[in-house]
């Protein structure tokens with residue numbers, strides 16, 4: 001869903017032509033800013049407010065994780081930033097410009113890989129390339145991405161011929177194909193087994209080191225949030241709170257990546273986040289094997 005030829009370029013305000021379609025840009029990635037964002041839905045019982053008074057400034061290249069109780073609006077937030085939905089109030093900015101619908105600078109991946117079953121992994125990844133990418137350039141980019149996610153040997157396989165983890169890696173590669181400046185991930189590893197999940201977390205960090213995009217990742221796994229992110233946002237459910245804004249906590253995660261999963265400081269943050277989620281821990285320094293998700 002890239003812009004049509006008549007829409008102005010969101011970055012420069014200049015008319016965008018199809019012939020100028022995006023060569024892969026690797027400038028400094030854009031940050032994301034949300035100001036007083038709200039989103040509500042009208043239902044049979046009246047207005048249901050999901051997000052309220054949400055301010056967020058995501059620095060370029062930053063990885064932020066979003067956690068919160070089921071139904072608190074995590075996916076709604078991600079869809080807003082993806083430009084797939086519009087806020088009821090407030091504004092979202094990408095870099096210098098207000099967001100007006102989907103933007104070629106952002107890419108999204110979901111819990112299900114959503115690959116086309118009749119296409120090879122290579123062709124699925126190629127679907128993510130920006131419109132107008134030259135054939136040779138596209139082939140090189142896809143090859144590079146398949147390598148980055150460790151699928152170079154599976155390029156010719158179809159989704160039904162590969163494991164869930166491999167399909168999810170292909171989905172990540174497809175999202176990266178356009179060299180997004182903002183990568184939005186909604187529980188990207190939620191359907192994978194525990195070991196594959198840990199591997200995918202490391203893969204995401206490797207990708208981020210190689211192509212430093214701004215990342216907003218929704219997860220229900222507090223351990224995962226603390227392992228991946230520079231910053232963890234805990235959203236509250238507005239059903240239980242009629243006055244506060246949506247962000248209950250905004251925690252900086254100390255240390256540099258790759259993090260030690262057993263770090264004591266992380267254990268303290270984990271306890272704080274779990275408590276915010278209504279789960280009470282009894283140990284000050286829980287071990288990773290206590291992962292509860």
Ligand SMILES: Nc1ncnc2c1ncn2[C@@H]1O[C@H](COP(=O)(O)OP(=O)(O)O)[C@@H](O)[C@H]1O
Nearest residue numbers: 041042050068069070071072073074075076077
């Ligand atoms: N398009 C929509 N129309 C009506 N209600 C919606 C819509 N999208 C989300 N909601 C409601 O918003 C709430 C938050 O949903 P969601 O963002 O998917 O939660 P989460 O991802 O945190 O589990 C839910 O109650 C959901 O039913």
Ligand SMILES: [Mg+2]
Nearest residue numbers: 074075076186
């Ligand atoms: Mg969700």
